[in-house]
Amino acid sequence: MTPTFIYTFAASQDEHSLWGLEMRSLFGQETDSFIMKSDLNIDPNRSPFIKEQIEVMYEGANMADILKQVEDIVLHEETFKVIFVKINDLSEEDKIPYEDRRLMERDLGLHIDAEADVHNPDHVFGFVTLGGRWYFGKYRTNDAVWLLHMKKPRNYSIALGTRLARAVANIAVPNPIGVQAIDPCCGIGTVLVEALSMGINIVGRDINPQIVQGARQNIAHFGYTSEVTFGDISDINESYDVAILDMPYNLFSTTTPEEQLSLLRHARRIANKVIVITIETIDDMITEAGFVITDRCTANKRSFARQVIVCS
Known part of the structure; x- marks a missing residue:
């Protein structure tokens, strides 16, 4: 299967034109939203506008699908952390309250057979909803070099x-x-x-x-x-x-x-x-x-x- 990646972005109103040109150059497409799915693996550190990247491991129609799939993760003695990727420009009906996001993180963590470590984990996973589907995978953030x-x-x-x-x-x-x-x-x-x-x-x-x-x-x-x-x-x-x-x-x-x-x-x-x-x-x-x-x-x-x- 072709790898899939989810990207989140941050740009001020003054930067939208520049962000759009950079997206067209890097991804061959642009989006009006601060989240996008792509088959291209772009290092998030390359762009001043990419916030995060999820390298998708599992996807499903709902959280129940994701909860079932993450049970297959094998980390042996290594630790992990799970992050709900928050999107800032979602409509009110699509926003998920903070408390619900924390509950989802905790629920996913309980379905992964390994030790959680929120401070210094060996692996960081992210999950997010986009276009009516849920995505879970390896999480990377931008270091803003x-x-x-x-x-x-x-x-x-x-x-x-x-x-x-x-x-x-x-x-x-x-x-x-x-x-x-x-x-x-x-x-x-x-x-x-x-x-x-x-x-x-x-x-x-x-x-x-x-x-x-x-x-x-x-x-x-x-x-x-x-x-x-x-x-x-x-x-x-x-x-x-x-x-x-x-x-x-x-x-x-x-x-x-x-x-x-x-x-x-x-x-x-x-x-x-x-x-x-x-x-x-x-x-x-x-x-x-x-x-x-x-x-x-x-x-x-x-x-x-x-x-x-x-x-x-």
């Missing part, structure tokens, strides 16, 4: 946030196997750190030598390794599967429209797929550079918005 990456030794105010950077890395490289990526305007390496932490093969480059040193320091600080070179994108002769291009901006930026177009053209020259991040609407410029826009989203942060555009 990107929060640790906020504490870089080198930083500056206009850098991408780590949540956005992690989502962008997933949009660019949903499956890292055999993919070579580049961030040719990498700044202090926020995207590089997130990508490297997920096993993505990525290199960086920047035209500012001091910024390059900062990116190298940040990468080394978190124990990752990657090549970060100093130089202009026009000097790159290698080819890559994907490039992540965060267009230069801020009040002190002197980048002209002609230079922006040159960046886009060189990105198209060196990569088959490019993720463009911009605070301006530059669709005409993207088209002029020879790209086709295949997907996009808006990443909002209070009154500030960035566009994330998938180009091929």
